[in-house]
Amino acid sequence: MTDRPPLLERKRRQARERIVRAAEELFDERGFDAVSITEIADRADVGRTTFFRHFGDKQSVVFAQEEELMATIAEAHGHTAAPIPLTPAEAVAQLRDIVVALCAQAAQDPAGYTRHYELIAQHTELQARDALKMQQFGRSLAEILTSRGADDNTAQLAAQIALACHQAARTQHHNDPRTLADDAREAFDQVLSIGSPGNGTDSQPAAD
């Protein structure tokens, strides 16, 4: 947190952020299909070459911030000391903190969050990319668990359950950014109490 990146790296990041912001504005104003890469570059005050240094295509820009956030969070937690997750329950509990942190940070800009998912909802190809991106995040989650000593089966299952809780949270309250992190935490709590005595006939989730 205290290391300042060198000037060139800061400028590179600023250009990237301008591209993402410009693309979001333009998609919002005119719709995803009607916006060209040249227009995004113009609004961001960069050349097309700079655009392609950062992004492979127009769709990638849509997921730039979320993927960066996922990478940052996965890396931070990858370096956090934690006990070996021996069971699916322990593994899922470890991933809960990561997914809730992701939800909390993704929703820090509620208007941007809502705009992002409204855009995705309108385009099947963006929905497909979104689903693929989540699977890639799932692989990062599984890697965190195996790096902590979990066996591969436990890591894969727990990672998929963590994605399930994230996805379920996105279906609650019409994917409201203000409730997203709480909805994710509740989904995890429900999963983690799924086999508890009494929960076969009791619809109450476990207390937090």
Place this chain on the structure above:
Amino acid sequence: MTDRPPLLERKRRQARERIVRAAEELFDERGFDAVSITEIADRADVGRTTFFRHFGDKQSVVFAQEEELMATIAEAHGHTAAPIPLTPAEAVAQLRDIVVALCAQAAQDPAGYTRHYELIAQHTELQARDALKMQQFGRSLAEILTSRGADDNTAQLAAQIALACHQAARTQHHNDPRTLADDAREAFDQVLSIGSPGNGTDSQPAAD
């Protein structure tokens, strides 16, 4: 099962099956990118018009059989009488049978199954479509539960957990079709015993 579809419908289905088979053979022989729709239609002994009556594009053919299977299984189970799933555990248990049935049927042609996933692994766009297709299947699963009287939150969470078990099974044994259904069943059993006493420190999955 005893109703025979009329002749025209049978012919339509046969043409569709020939297209799927022809596409699979050609993708296998020359790779997905190198095959044109005209070549698929020629090998299937149909015209391009017939191809487009069945499929929107080349990628759709890759998922034709699995999507048909998903629709058939979801519809069959949608009409099966079942108690109201009151808890996530009950809802997940009801979906277990559906997902295991899907795995068993998808793997009935092991060579075709393996060819299908090898093809997907080579193409990011097909991986994205695969991930999207699973999310669409998740919506069918949630609808089955709500049609049985489950509340929406329970249905959404259980559907996502069912997808998680399916996806976890695909990561086991290198997605071996011969073990897929058993792997899916075991993933469900592990999830359903996740909150059981002793399972916080005990890595054994529940007995079947």
